[in-house]
Amino acid sequence: MRAVAREHYHDRHPFNLRMHQGDLTPDELRRWILNRFHYQRHIPVKDALITAKFGTPELRRMWLRRIEDHDGRAAGEGGIERWLRLGEAAGIDRARLLSGEGVLPGVRLAVDGYVNFCRLHSPLEAVAASLTELSAPDIMRTRIGAFERHYGWIAPEGLAYFRTRETQGRQDGGEALELVLDWARTEDDQERAVAALTFKCEVLWSLLDAVDHGDSKDEP
Template sequence: MNAVTDNNQPWSREEFEEKLRTKGQGYHIYHPIHVAMYEGKLSKEQLQAWVANRFYYQIGIPLKDAAILSNCPDKEVRKEWIVRITDHDGVDGQVGGIEAWIQLGEAVGLTREQVTSLKLVSPGVKFAVDAYINFARQRPWQESVCSSLTELFAPHIHQQRISSWPTMYPWIKEDGLSYFKKRLTEARRDVEQGLSVTLEYFGKSREMQERALEILQFKLNVLWVIADSIMLASTDVTTDGVPYLRQPVY
């Protein structure tokens, strides 16, 4: 007679990590706009729209990480996590991720003012990013750490851009790709800490493990909605032959 499986028992650490990694099947690398980007099918204007809109996400990352720090009483965790803020803001004269993204904007033909003014950012992108920041402010710090685990899947997408853009989009200045090269190593380092915290904190029960999967899905949804909004903002859409009317802003 086979033993009855207890569905309330927590998964092993290895099983839990595998389930977190399986969530990568919903990563925005599979979104149509990212697939088209990788295949070299985006127009210059569409790629510019993507860069301009994603800048709002970039400037939100340090705010998210600062929120995690403000909620975290563990000094050792804070000492490691704070590096994420300096990675993006820059420190000791080094170019941070935010400045590197502005340089990416210039490499695709935008001006610094066009990027930093946020005038090209769609309402949907702002709504999604703000929801992510508010999550980090309002939820326990361990949940916010878990939400950062989309970084598990990021190195592949960065490498895709480094490898394909010079061929697919030769008009882009190659020095503008420094952000992606920078994140290749940073993301892998960040994953180690985030994954360690998540496996330890949420691994105590099946209920908590399932909660971790829900949190990671929330972050995947944020990234997917950002891609949806950018695609809508940069693609000609018609309904019954009538062009989609984007919201007028005065």
């Protein structure tokens, strides 16, 4: 599972490489923030679908924390709010982000594919697909450094989402990996778990393909 994340995670995508090297224009960075928000706002949706598959209160309580991490306990809290603040720090109006205007068709297709995967597949596969979180802390550290070095026009408080996900991603990935290792006892289950994580990596890669080749008219 770690090898899949290491070899197929989207930190190797050309768009992410350009972002971390400081080569994106302000319009390109804003286009990524706007389109990635479409993914961010669906994270608690897919986590709700996964939670509904669990048969014990213990598992549901554990996974419910992920929804709270993104939606917050109250208005003005959580990862979605922090992403909105990132957008505002980059000069994108909050109302524009929330409207979904300008989200590219390829991004919508990738996000819908992931949400439906979690809706239709087994708990093992849905949890295994979330294991891109194993790579989240590393890419968050890289991204924070890149934004601080190359994109100083974005206010530091706009990076709060990335800073929070360093810790949350480590916890989420560790919990999900324990479940997958416990559940995937047969060779068939192990192959399905690996395939699920590979699919999720492809979703993130496809999302960046769409952003990288997005029409300039969709830029804020």
